[in-house]
Amino acid sequence: MANINYNKIEFLKSAAYFKNLPEDKGIEIAFAGRSNAGKSSALNTLTNRKNLAKTSSKPGKTQHINLFRLDKQRVLVDLPGYGFSRVNRAEKKRWEEELTRYLEERQCLRGIVLVMDVRHPLTELDRAMVDFAESAGRDLHIILSKSDKLNKGKIAASVLKVKKDLKDYTINITVQPFSSLNGSGLKELKQQLDFWYSKEEASIGTDPIQQPENEAEE
Ligand SMILES: Nc1nc2c(ncn2[C@@H]2O[C@H](COP(=O)(O)OP(=O)(O)O)[C@@H](O)[C@H]2O)c(=O)[nH]1
Ligand SMILES: [Mg+2]
Known part of the structure; x- marks a missing residue:
């Protein structure tokens, strides 16, 4: 399995639309x-x-799909956050359509990391996201963030509850606690990404993905 250097990352592109x-x-x-x-x-x-x-998202572009390149074959994608009250209905609808298309059509999408607050996971919109992933047949790795806010017992209970709530889905779903504050769970996250990025390595092909662009797309 590849051992990827996640510090070596560069901005690739910002896209408002799937196309x-x-x-x-x-x-x-x-x-x-x-x-x-x-x-x-x-x-x-x-x-x-x-x-x-921030290196890619100019003001007003928070609803864009931002892509970052780790190497010639591997890309990290930052999808727009949902449940953002400032976003109007038209914008929300556009985003749902683009997200659905991305999840359904993107061949090179290997997996989704879904970030949820460990203290209140699986909100209605998180559920919708899991359902999107299920219907598109996309595997999920859930990170329960801000684990530094809870004690060990409560973290374990939250992980267990999420696993239990999602046990009937057919996609692969893995769940782990995570803290950006103290770095706990970082190793597990990297292991999951290494696994996804290495899967079917032989079939990636030799053509590199396109070169980074300086200008963000409208
Ligand atoms: N204590 C703690 N706070 C966090 C952690 N991760 C994010 N936050 C805080 O939560 C807020 C939202 O974080 P951000 O990463 O911007 O969330 P995003 O909107 O999902 O990108 C910020 O005030 C962060 O400082 C964490 O692991 N622990
Ligand atoms: Mg953000």
Whole structure:
């Protein structure tokens, strides 16, 4: 299994629409979660950056799909957070359509990391996200963030509850606690990503994905 250096990451592209995404090549892993769940912090902790997400998202572009390149074949995708009250209905609808398309059609999407607050996981919108993943047949790795806010017993109870609530889904779902504050769970997260990025390595092909762009797409 590949041992990937997650610190070696560069901005690739920012896409408002599915059609603006780079060519469907290599392996993508997407991070999703409701706004404020700790997705940006988790990405920053993973990549050892102060503000990875900010490097690409200009104001007003929070609803874009941001792609970052780890190497020629491996891409990390930062999906827009959901449940954001500032987003109007039209914007929400557009986002749902683009997300559905991304989950259903993107061949190179290997797995989704879903970030949820360990203290209140599986909100209605999280459920909708899990259902999206289930109907698109996409495997999920759930990280229960902000684990530094709870004691060991309560963390274990939250993990167990999420596993139990999701036991009837047919996709592979793994669950782990995580803290961007103290780095606990980082090793497990990297192991899962290494696994996904290594899966079917032989079939990735030799063509590199496109080169990074400096200009973000409208
Ligand atoms: N205590 C603690 N706070 C966190 C953690 N991760 C994120 N936060 C805080 O939660 C808030 C939202 O985090 P952010 O990463 O921006 O969430 P996003 O909207 O999902 O990208 C910020 O105030 C973070 O400092 C964590 O692991 N522990
Ligand atoms: Mg964020």
